[in-house]
Amino acid sequence: MPYVYAFAEGSRDQKDLLGGKGANLAEMTRLGLPVPPGFTISTHACRAYRQFGQLPDGLMEEVGDHISRLERTMERRLGDADDPLLVSVRSGAKYSMPGMMETVLNIGLNDRSVRGLARTSNDERFAWDCYRRLVQMFGRTVLDVPADRFEQTIDAVKLRRDTTSDLDLTVEDLQHLVEAFTDTIQEHTGYSFPQDPADQLRLAVKAVFGSWDGERARLYRRQERIPDDLGTAVNVQAMVFGNLGTDSGTGVAFTRDPATGQPGVYGDYLPNAQGEDVVAGIRNTLPLSQLQEIDASAYRDLIQNMGVLERHYRDMCDIEFTVERGKLWMLQTRVGKRTPEAAFSIAVQLADEGLIDLDEALERVTGAQLARLMFPHFDPSELPHALSHGVGASPGAAVGRAVFDSKRAAVRAVSGEPVVLVRRETTPDDLGGMIAAQGVLTSRGGKTSHAAVVARGMGKPCVVGAESLNVDLSARRFTTPDGVVVSEGDLVSIDGSTGAVYSGDVPVVPSPVVRYFEGLVSPHEDLLVHAVDRLMVHADKRRRLGVKANADLAEDAARARRFGAEGIGLARTEHMFLGERKDYVVRLVLAKDEEERRTVLDELVPLQQEDFRGLLEAMNGLPVTIRLLDPPLHEFLPDFTDLSVRVALEDARGKTDTEHHQLLEAVRRMHEANPMMGLRGVRLGLVLPGLYGLQVRALAEAAAELLLAGGDPRPEIMVPLVATVTELERVRSEAEAVIAEVADARGVRLSIPIGTMIELPRAALTAGEIAQVADFFSFGTNDLTQTTWGFSRDDAEGAFFTTYLEAKIFAVSPFETIDEDGVGRLVSMAVQSAREARPEISLGVCGEHGGDPTSIHLFDRLGLDYVSCSPFRVPVARLEAGRAGIAVEGSDSR
Numbered sequence: 022m023p024y025v026y027a028f029a030e031g032s033r034d035q036k037d038l039l040g041g042k043g044a045n046l047a048e049m050t051r052l053g054l055p056v057p058p059g060f061t062i063s064t065h066a067c068r069a070y071r072q073f074g075q076l077p078d079g080l081m082e083e084v085g086d087h088i089s090r091l092e093r094t095m096e097r098r099l100g101d102a103d104d105p106l107l108v109s110v111r112s113g114a115k116y117s118m119p120g121m122m123e124t125v126l127n128i129g130l131n132d133r134s135v136r137g138l139a140r141t142s143n144d145e146r147f148a149w150d151c152y153r154r155l156v157q158m159f160g161r162t163v164l165d166v167p168a169d170r171f172e173q174t175i176d177a178v179k180l181r182r183d184t185t186s187d188l189d190l191t192v193e194d195l196q197h198l199v200e201a202f203t204d205t206i207q208e209h210t211g212y213s214f215p216q217d218p219a220d221q222l223r224l225a226v227k228a229v230f231g232s233w234d235g236e237r238a239r240l241y242r243r244q245e246r247i248p249d250d251l252g253t254a255v256n257v258q259a260m261v262f263g264n265l266g267t268d269s270g271t272g273v274a275f276t277r278d279p280a281t282g283q284p285g286v287y288g289d290y291l292p293n294a295q296g297e298d299v300v301a302g303i304r305n306t307l308p309l310s311q312l313q314e315i316d317a318s319a320y321r322d323l324i325q326n327m328g329v330l331e332r333h334y335r336d337m338c339d340i341e342f343t344v345e346r347g348k349l350w351m352l353q354t355r356v357g358k359r360t361p362e363a364a365f366s367i368a369v370q371l372a373d374e375g376l377i378d379l380d381e382a383l384e385r386v387t388g389a390q391l392a393r394l395m396f397p398h399f400d401p402s403e404l405p406h407a408l409s410h411g412v413g414a415s416p417g418a419a420v421g422r423a424v425f426d427s428k429r430a431a432v433r434a435v436s437g438e439p440v441v442l443v444r445r446e447t448t449p450d451d452l453g454g455m456i457a458a459q460g461v462l463t464s465r466g467g468k469t470s471h472a473a474v475v476a477r478g479m480g481k482p483c484v485v486g487a488e489s490l491n492v493d494l495s496a497r498r499f500t501t502p503d504g505v506v507v508s509e510g511d512l513v514s515i516d517g518s519t520g521a522v523y524s525g526d527v528p529v530v531p532s533p534v535v536r537y538f539e540g541l542v543s544p545h546e547d548l549l550v551h552a553v554d555r556l557m558v559h560a561d562k563r564r565r566l567g568v569k570a571n572a573d574l575a576e577d578a579a580r581a582r583r584f585g586a587e588g589i590g591l592a593r594t595e596h597m598f599l600g601e602r603k604d605y606v607v608r609l610v611l612a613k614d615e616e617e618r619r620t621v622l623d624e625l626v627p628l629q630q631e632d633f634r635g636l637l638e639a640m641n642g643l644p645v646t647i648r649l650l651d652p653p654l655h656e657f658l659p660d661f662t663d664l665s666v667r668v669a670l671e672d673a674r675g676k677t678d679t680e681h682h683q684l685l686e687a688v689r690r691m692h693e694a695n696p697m698m699g700l701r702g703v704r705l706g707l708v709l710p711g712l713y714g715l716q717v718r719a720l721a722e723a724a725a726e727l728l729l730a731g732g733d734p735r736p737e738i739m740v741p742l743v744a745t746v747t748e749l750e751r752v753r754s755e756a757e758a759v760i761a762e763v764a765d766a767r768g769v770r771l772s773i774p775i776g777t778m779i780e781l782p783r784a785a786l787t788a789g790e791i792a793q794v795a796d797f798f799s800f801g802t803n804d805l806t807q808t809t810w811g812f813s814r815d816d817a818e819g820a821f822f823t824t825y826l827e828a829k830i831f832a833v834s835p836f837e838t839i840d841e842d843g844v845g846r847l848v849s850m851a852v853q854s855a856r857e858a859r860p861e862i863s864l865g866v867c868g869e870h871g872g873d874p875t876s877i878h879l880f881d882r883l884g885l886d887y888v889s890c891s892p893f894r895v896p897v898a899r900l901e902a903g904r905a906g907i908a909v910e911g912s913d914s915r
Contacts, residue, residue, distance in 0.1 A: 024066040025083040027090065028059055033334075038063050040254030042113025045354050052333060054326055054351045058094050059108070059258030060087040062226060064115070067252030070230040081223060084257070088222075095259050100218030104141050105134035107151070107260040110225040112232060114253040117355060118241050119449055119475045123162045125225050126295055127155035127260060131216040147265055149195035150187075154295060156202040156214055159221065163228040166209045168448065174201045188293060222257070229255045237452045243826060244456055244479070246833060261350045263343040264295050268316065271296045273469035274309055274323060274340045276331040279359045279477055280416060280468065280518075282366030282552075286310050286324070288340075289467040296341060296352065299469060305486055306467040312344075322349045330354050335376045336385075337367050358478040360415050361390035365552040372555075379559045380907050386556060387904075388874040388897035393417065393480040394553065395538075395893065397529035399516055405523055408501050408513075411462070411487030413520035414473035419460025419482040420514045420526050423507055425497045427454025434458065441513050443499060445492045447472040455479065460515050462522060464490045464499070482517030490522070538584045538896055557896065560903025561585070563910075566880065567887030568898045569644070571867060573597065575635030578645075581892035585899050588644035589636060590799060590889020591739070591867035594716060595652040597632045607684065609709055622715040629719030630726075637727055637734040644735045646799065646867070646889075647720055648778065649713050649752075651702045651741035698808075702742025706752055713740075717756045721763035721771055728769045736773050739799055743777045746790045753794060778867070779851055780804035788851035792858040799889070800848055802868030802876075806835050809844050836869075839876040849883050856884075865889060874901040881905035 031039050031047030039047060043061030050056045062084065069077040092098050097106035107129040130138065130152045139148035160166040178194050179185060203214045215221050232238055233253045242249060263271035274288035289306035291299050292315065299306055313320040323342060326349075330338045339357030343350045359367065368382035399418045421439035424430040427450065430440045434457035442458040444451060446465040455461055455475055460482035463472045467486055476483030492499045497509035507513060507524060514527040536542040537550045544554035569590030570581030578589055598606060605625055612618040636645050664685045671679050706713035720736050727734040738756055743749045753775050764771040779785055780801030788798070807813055814836050825831045839845050855862050865887040870876040872890030877898060880888055890898050
């Protein structure tokens with residue numbers, strides 16, 4: 022199997038082998054677009070390098086063969102002293118990864134060939150500028166010399182020239198920089214800058230492969246859940262030059278607006294520049310539309326090629342290009358990263374244009390993107406005077422403490438403090454801070470700068486190019502033109518839609534998407550809402566899974582219904598016993614006899630009846646699953662230490678038989694070393710006779726009352742923490758007797774299904790037996806995860822989860838996305854045995870996994886009937902259930 026492939030030998034379907042960049046370069050070559058020739062070193066070579074710790078045997082020989090072909094095509098030789106061929110080296114994994122190594126341009130230049138380039142280009146300044154760029158990029162990205170070592174040298178030269186622009190530097194300045202940079206490399210590494218182009222190329226290839234395991238790349242993969250074993254490809258391409266003068270330049274174009282999704286001409290152009298100048302944001306760019314005035318022919322060719330690529334890829338494309346003395350070259354394309362707003366808008370537009378159908382449109386958006394669209398926006402009626410306006414690069418409202426250093430931002434965010442990362446421009450080194458921050462603000466750059474592209478990919482609000490702000494990184498502050506100073510730790514608010522920057526905490530209002538789900542905005546009033554509505558309607562048609570809500574209060578149930586919930590899958594009655602009602606639980610524990618216990622229970626019945634009536638009314642005509650009391654008992658009893666102190670003080674005063682003494686004795690009697698595994702759930706219902714009976718009575722009374730009033734209540738009873746069928750049989754027998762008694766007394770017919778939560782491994786393993794007694798199962802995946810893994814969520818997340826994630830023991834927290842191999846297998850086994858025992862049994866999930874997009878797809882494949890999640894996540898679950906339905910159908914058809 023070869024390691025190296027010419028662009029003409031590949032296609033866009035080979036991303037696993039060629040990486041996304043290489044596959045797309047091959048595709049553009051096949052389409053006949055003007056692509057500088059080159060070749061791709063495959064991910065197969067990277068995996069071999071990672072396995073053996075060195076470049077695989079034969080790789081550089083293959084590279085040499087392809088360089089020879091490239092030299093014949095270009096009629097130049099790499100590093101030739103008279104007319105040198107220069108190449109770029111770029112990383113390119115299957116998935117776009119901003120954490121990977123930056124590009125190295127102009128490989129092939131050295132102390133001799135730079136003079137040949139000056140002669141052939143007839144531009145000495147251009148040649149030395151190219152050499153300066155090579156030494157700087159090579160030192161930073163290949164040899165790991167700190168970037169600021171080079172920046173400080175450049176800044177000193179600019180200061181001496183009294184300029185802020187690279188374009189004002191002379192040939193002598195650039196020659197001085199090359200000499201200074203090579204000295205810096207020698208000081209930092211102990212080695213001279215390599216003069217042999219073959220050495221430059223070999224070291225650059227190794228650096229790309231090594232960058233796959235760099236800290237930034239690992240962090241980004243963990244954030245985006247990209248597998249660690251894919252590896253990256255390396256793209257070697259003949260150089261074309263945008264820094265040859267005013268008739269040359271470089272730019273990035275989008276076939277649609279990546280922020281809003283609207284059609285048009287979007288992007289940035291920078292005359293007399295190379296590609297990294299645009300991405301780095303060190304010079305503010307021109308709008309792409311101005312290229313038409315600068316070079317109408319190149320602009321016309323670019324627009325034509327953009328149309329070809331969008332129609333071919335059937336999606337918005339992100340394109341990098343260079344104009345070299347009036348000739349357009351296409352350097353890269355990919356399906357562009359976009360904001361959630363743009364994702365929904367573009368998907369619907371492409372469906373309306375006939376490029377894709379609604380199924381594919383639905384597959385192109387995600388529940389995570391929908392969740393971002395539901396975040397609040399700044400209240401336009403409460404906006405203060407803006408400190409500055411930049412470019413709104415990624416929509417949304419972000420409020421946090423201004424932080425000027427990425428590492429510091431990550432530290433402050435871990436402590437729970439919201440931060441806004443403020444930089445002049447960002448680089449891949451800022452990735453950790455960008456992930457931690459609520460939003461990103463830069464004083465330089467445009468919509469295609471590093472900050473803009475990465476923030477859009479993450480769905481974070483971002484404002485770039487706020488030029489009026491003087492960002493002083495060393496002093497950790499920025500200053501506005503009218504003298505306002507914002508220091509580190511001060512609150513700032515940024516609007517990624519308008520580009521506005523505000524001081525302080527700006528009030529927010531619900532997003533139009535939330536108002537749509539609330540029924541307050543018509544799909545015809547807002548383009549984004551129209552797109553969301555189109556895809557939500559289609560998702561509901563395509564999904565097989567039902568979607569219910571976890572809700573304990575009537576107002577939460579009502580909101581869930583407005584958001585599209587088809588019932589309540591989990592009402593946690595222990596939440597109804599908090600506050601003043603905790604005293605009732607204490608009285609139950611202290612009850613001396615059956616009469617005292619009955620008195621307490623009788624007092625609780627009307628309170629619970631009112632709770633249940635509110636839920637049933639809010640969900641009239643839809644099922645409401647009431648989980649019987651499931652608290653660890655210690656949560657309802659006084660703290661053992663506090664109570665001991667009280668009793669000791671009373672003893673000192675001679676009071677030796679108080680209520681506190683009795684309560685302490687009860688708490689001591691019921692004290693548990695691990696309450697989460699102790700007296701809770703069905704065990705509590707069996708140990709405290711009448712407790713579950715009171716709840717069943719209250720529910721039956723509420724249902725009977727609503728029936729008599731003409732309503733359509735559909736209550737269900739769920740017994741928690743069942744481990745054996747015998748427990749469920751006993752609770753069911755008591756419940757059925759109470760329901761029958763209420764029905765006879767009220768003169769109504771009550772049909773209340775009784776089921777159980779499957780949240781213990783034993784319950785999952787004996788699901789066939791339990792199914793013969795249960796009308797439904799609801800998998801409590803949070804407790805099932807805890808009991809399967811053997812750790813508490815609250816304890817583990819604070820103690821060792823970070824270590825486990827970094828050590829790749831977890832790819833993601835099993836409480837965030839279900840552990841398919843362990844917990845998922847238990848669910849699968851339980852589903853299979855339950856269906857065999859009772860084919861008509863209803864099966865669902867009521868843990869928070871029910872709102873996790875990845876978990877929803879698993880539940881659909883396992884054949885569950887519904888998922889239940891928090892009200893706010895109901896639309897997310899509906900969307901993902903629709904996508905899961907399409908995925909399963911597509912898999913079946915294959």
